[in-house]
Amino acid sequence: MAIDPVRLNHAVLFVADLDRAVDFYTEVFGMAVAAREAGAKAAFLRLPRSGNHHDLGLFGVGPGAPPRRRGGIGLYHLAWQVDTIEELAAARDQLVAVGAYIGESSHGATKSVYGVDPDGNEFEIMWMLPRTDWGSWEHEAPVEALDLEAELGRWSGVRTAGALVQDTARREGQA
Incomplete structure (x- = not known):
């Protein structure tokens, strides 16, 4: 019988400098530190709209x-989904601003920008088309140039990430 998971719950990365990595993910992704484990030199971070205990674990190895060797065996990248194409454009701007941007592409049903953290761990920030618009991309995943301006014009205001949990700080800020 196959294992039947619901979703990937969290990822864990080894990092050279734990505090530097925590600073990066809290600044760039707006994550909050959910817990620290001093004995293990670890921090567990939560995304602002997550209902999860932690979405990313960081273990400082010194x-x-x-x-990390690019192209070697092991994890290639993590992919973080945003809810709107506008959030994808804002993510690209943030990555450029902090010097972490390394590229972008269209994969048909998904539109992506890519970055790296201070340890060279690559990540993807992606927005997914509405399921009804996948068309031939249902069974394809091309790697093509992304025209983000055109995508903004076509998909502005379209939310596709489903129900998101709003954190207390965001709700209080809107009150």
């Missing part, structure tokens, strides 16, 4: 650890 600067002497071998660097």
Whole structure:
């Protein structure tokens, strides 16, 4: 019988400098530190709209650890989904502003921008078309140039990430 998970609950990364990595993910992604484990040199972070205990674990291994080798065996990247195409454009701007932007592409049903954290861990920030608009991309995943301006014009205001949990700070800020 196959294992039947609902979703990927969290990812864990080894990082050279725990505080630097925490600063990056809290600044760039707006994550909050849900917990720290001093003995394990670990921090567990939660996305602002997540109902999860933590979405990302970071374990500090120190600067002497071998660097990640691009193209080697192991994790290639994490993909974080945003709710609107406008959020994708804002993510690209934020990545450019902090020097973490490395590219963008269209995969048909998804539109993506890519970045790296201070340890070279690559990540994707992606927006998905409405399911009814996948068409031939149902079974395709091309890698093509992304025309984000055109996508903004076509998909502005369309939400596709489903129900999101709003954190207390955001709700209080809107009150």
